[in-house]
Amino acid sequence: MNAAACPEDALVRARRGALTDDEARVLEVHLAACATCRMSAALGRTVGPLPAPDDEDEALARRLVARQLDDVPPAARGRVVALPARARRWRPRTLALAASLLLVASAASAAYWTAHVKAARRAAVERAAWTPPPARRSAPAATAIERAPAPVPVIDDEPVAAPSPAVRAPARAPRTAALGPEALLRDANEARRARRTDEAARGYRALQARFPASREAVLSHLSLGNLLLSQGAAAEGLVHFDAYLHSDGELAEEALLGKARALAALGRPGDERAVWRTLQERFPRSEYAWRARQRLRELDRGAAP
Amino acid sequence: MGIALTRAAPLEDADSSDELRPLVAPARAGDRAAMRALLAAVAPVVARATRRVLGRAHPDVEDVAQQALAGFVERLDTFRAESSVKHFAERIAVYRALTARRDAQVRLRHLTPDLPVEELELPDVPPAHDVALAGRDLRELLIEALEALSAPQAEALALHFLFDHTIAEIAGMMGTPEETVRSRLRLGKQSLRARIMRDPRMAALREGLS
Numbered sequence: 001m002n003a004a005a006c007p008e009d010a011l012v013r014a015r016r017g018a019l020t021d022d023e024a025r026v027l028e029v030h031l032a033a034c035a036t037c038r039m040s041a042a043l044g045r046t047v048g049p050l051p052a053p054d055d056e057d058e059a060l061a062r063r064l065v066a067r068q069l070d071d072v073p074p075a076a077r078g079r080v081v082a083l084p085a086r087a088r089r090w091r092p093r094t095l096a097l098a099a100s101l102l103l104v105a106s107a108a109s110a111a112y113w114t115a116h117v118k119a120a121r122r123a124a125v126e127r128a129a130w131t132p133p134p135a136r137r138s139a140p141a142a143t144a145i146e147r148a149p150a151p152v153p154v155i156d157d158e159p160v161a162a163p164s165p166a167v168r169a170p171a172r173a174p175r176t177a178a179l180g181p182e183a184l185l186r187d188a189n190e191a192r193r194a195r196r197t198d199e200a201a202r203g204y205r206a207l208q209a210r211f212p213a214s215r216e217a218v219l220s221h222l223s224l225g226n227l228l229l230s231q232g233a234a235a236e237g238l239v240h241f242d243a244y245l246h247s248d249g250e251l252a253e254e255a256l257l258g259k260a261r262a263l264a265a266l267g268r269p270g271d272e273r274a275v276w277r278t279l280q281e282r283f284p285r286s287e288y289a290w291r292a293r294q295r296l297r298e299l300d301r302g303a304a305p
Numbered sequence: 306m307g308i309a310l311t312r313a314a315p316l317e318d319a320d321s322s323d324e325l326r327p328l329v330a331p332a333r334a335g336d337r338a339a340m341r342a343l344l345a346a347v348a349p350v351v352a353r354a355t356r357r358v359l360g361r362a363h364p365d366v367e368d369v370a371q372q373a374l375a376g377f378v379e380r381l382d383t384f385r386a387e388s389s390v391k392h393f394a395e396r397i398a399v400y401r402a403l404t405a406r407r408d409a410q411v412r413l414r415h416l417t418p419d420l421p422v423e424e425l426e427l428p429d430v431p432p433a434h435d436v437a438l439a440g441r442d443l444r445e446l447l448i449e450a451l452e453a454l455s456a457p458q459a460e461a462l463a464l465h466f467l468f469d470h471t472i473a474e475i476a477g478m479m480g481t482p483e484e485t486v487r488s489r490l491r492l493g494k495q496s497l498r499a500r501i502m503r504d505p506r507m508a509a510l511r512e513g514l515s
Binding site: 006008009012013015016035036039040042043044046047048050051053056057058060061062063064065067068069190193194195 | 337340341344345348349351352353356357361362364366367370371374375378443444447465466467468469470471472473487490491494495497498501509510
């Protein structure tokens with residue numbers, strides 16, 4: 001079989017389920033004679049379908065945009081420069097080039113940053129809160145985010161499962177005893193990304209117990225809330241979303257989203273409706289506003305989550 | 306023949322009509338609202354593409370995706386509308402993610418210069434009869450195998466296998482003639498096939514190849 005004549009697009013369209021019967025028969029004949037295309041078909045099955053974006057994709061996308069906009073001055077004031085990531089640190093030439101360009105861009109956009117210092121500080125806090133590599137840490141966060149969160153839920157009349165004993169008095173592993181809040185958050189986040197969920201939850205709880213007023217502890221309520229919600233522990237997750245919201249943190253949109261999802265999982269449509277409306281009122285331009293509208297329509301129709 | 310080809314998931318992001326294209330010129334000109342809207346639309350594509358290539362739990366996903374989004378902004382001036390805006394962003398993300406994987410391999414070689422290259426490429430290969438890899442592991446092996454190819458071949462194969470793009474779509478995304486893409490796919494598949502035949506961990510993919 002002449003590999004140059006292989007029907008690459010037919011293989012793609014077959015994976016998409018878009019072949020007609022006639023096209024499928026032609027492809028079958030080709031596959032019978034072409035080992036390379038049989039391999040392609042096998043590889044296609046192995047790779048599996050491209051998954052639809054999930055909550056993690058959306059959350060990641062939101063963080064990416066927030067950080068990128070912080071790096072995007074108006075075009076007239078200079079070019080945007082990609083910060084060197086960990087993956088490229090070992091390349092001195094790349095690093096030097098990036099540093100030089102960053103310097104030029106920084107000088108060109110000084111007026112912009114001066115005029116927008118408040119917004120920049122807010123974004124820097126957000127950036128530091130979400131991914132805190134030491135080299136990119138911002139200045140101390142705003143007062144509001146350092147406020148210690150309340151330990152109890154605040155909006156509901158219905159009983160909510162009490163926080164687990166670990167929330168009140170977490171076990172402290174010897175290794176974490178000497179770690180500061182940054183390291184505890186980093187380790188817990190790494191454990192969460194590696195799907196070591198129990199270890200991640202222990203880390204967040206240790207952080208909250210040992211440094212309750214730190215911004216890392218405040219942020220960890222949101223991370224732990226999402227983690228617990230993903231494990232089906234909606235009631236306990238709700239406690240942490242409320243704790244985060246009480247701290248008036250910068251990521252209240254995400255906390256309201258998590259809280260609404262937790263209430264949906266708990267089958268409390270009245271409270272869930274109130275949270276979606278709060279999200280709409282406080283953040284009318286939120287990227288989650290469409291979800292709020294959609295879910296409120298579903299609730300009006302009496303739909304289950 | 307008995308080879309099932311159809312996947313369960315529906316086709317996404319075909320982008321025959323590109324509603325994002327009108328945002329490109331104002332975003333280039335410094336309109337922050339346009340840039341914000343553009344980034345909000347392409348960031349999920351970038352996030353998904355990065356995670357698709359690196360793996361969902363890879364510790365560098367966030368850094369690499371951020372690099373890719375920054376790369377999208379940097380290269381917006383070069384956008385020629387040969388593909389959709391989302392495909393343009395996706396291609397950048399795939400390229401960055403593949404580069405990150407390749408860089409990690411090179412870094413490993415720098416850190417362990419005494420280790421033979423073949424051991425780095427095929428670490429701890431057990432006998433085939435001891436290997437029972439799940440689909441996810443096979444997928445990871447496949448992506449690992451792409452690292453051994455030339456960058457253009459790896460990119461074309463990734464867009465073809467991981468993202469189900471046609472030759473015309475890949476040509477538009479990479480800004481190359483369709484015949485060039487076809488050639489890269491053909492040569493890349495030959496290399497992959499050789500890899501599959503010699504790597505016992507990929508034995509499950511050998512059915513019908515000989």
